[in-house]
Structures are given as structure tokens and as C-alpha cells.
Amino acid sequence: MSSKVRDAMVAEPTTLEATASAQAAGERLAQPDVRAVLVCDGGRLVGVITRKTLVREVVARGLDPTSTLLADIAEPPIFTLDAETELDEAFRLLEERDLERVPVVEGGRLVGVLSRAVVQRRMAEDAPSEGEAGP
Numbered sequence: 001m002s003s004k005v006r007d008a009m010v011a012e013p014t015t016l017e018a019t020a021s022a023q024a025a026g027e028r029l030a031q032p033d034v035r036a037v038l039v040c041d042g043g044r045l046v047g048v049i050t051r052k053t054l055v056r057e058v059v060a061r062g063l064d065p066t067s068t069l070l071a072d073i074a075e076p077p078i079f080t081l082d083a084e085t086e087l088d089e090a091f092r093l094l095e096e097r098d099l100e101r102v103p104v105v106e107g108g109r110l111v112g113v114l115s116r117a118v119v120q121r122r123m124a125e126d127a128p129s130e131g132e133a134g135p
Contacts, residue, residue, distance in 0.1 A: 003087040008122045009104045009112030015040045018047075018071035022058045025049045025070055038103055038110060039074040045103055045110040047074025080105045081114055091119045 014034070016024055018041040025037045029051050039047040049070060057073040058065050079097055081090050083106045094102060094116045104112040 003122065003126065004083065005081050005085045005087060005090045005104055005114055006083040006112070008087055008118050009083070009114045010118075011112045013038055013103075013110070013113040015110065016049075016070055017041065018069065018074065020070050022049075022054060022063070022065040022068040022070065022073060026054055026065060029054065035101070037070075038077075038113070039070045040110055041071070043109045045077060045080065045105055045108070046071065048077050048103075049074055077103055082106065083111050087119060087122060090114060091116070091123060094119065 014028065015038045016028065018039050020039075025039075028034050028037050029049070035050065037049040038045060039049060047070070053073060053075055054065070057063070058068050079093075079099060080103045081093065083104050085093075094100075094114075099116065101113055101115050103110055104114050
């Protein structure tokens, strides 16, 4: 049985609503392990906020982070994967695009995040070991 993206993704990633402030995104991004904030509108992925986004769209433009809405500054996601995509296909797509993490959607709704490192580990675990008999 082949694995799907759904089997390896991190379900229920941390998100903020499109109506949240740039200040709220900045607070999340201040945590060392958070590289990006996924922005949703009623569960649908509408964009991504990174530290770079905040600097370019808020700080450099002199906007007030407490009144700037994420809906106004979020960048559309560059690439998403469907939860039903085969894991080996997902890995190939991540490699081709040189992406470390990618949002996973199902019918436009955000359902998880897939990390290239997790896919590599999962595929290594699923591969038959040296000397193991095949089917």
C-alpha cells in the first residue's frame, strides 16, 4: 500500500485568520521554531506571512502592525499539495521546487503541512532493507 501526503503531514498547523493583525503574526514569528504563518479565511488557505513579508509590507511602508490586517499583506501560497497525493510524487515535487515545507489542502481547505525532511524519513522507513526478501 502506498502512502499519501495525508499519512505524513502535520495535521492542524498553526494558523491565523485573515482578520488578525500583523502584530499577531509578528508575535508568532518571534518564536524561533516558526518560519511562516499560514493565513486562513474560514478554514480556506488564503496566504502566507513570513518575517520578510512583515518587514516589506508593514515596517518598510510605515504601517501600524496593530491595525494592518493579514488579509491585506499575506502572500498567496507559492505551492500547495493535495492530501491525496502519493508520497513519492509529493517528494519529487518538493525536490523540483526546492521547498522545505508546503501547505496541504483538501478542497481548498487547509488540512496540514508537509515537510520534506519528514517525507525523506518516511520513505526511508518504508523502503526494504538490504538483504530483505521482496514480495
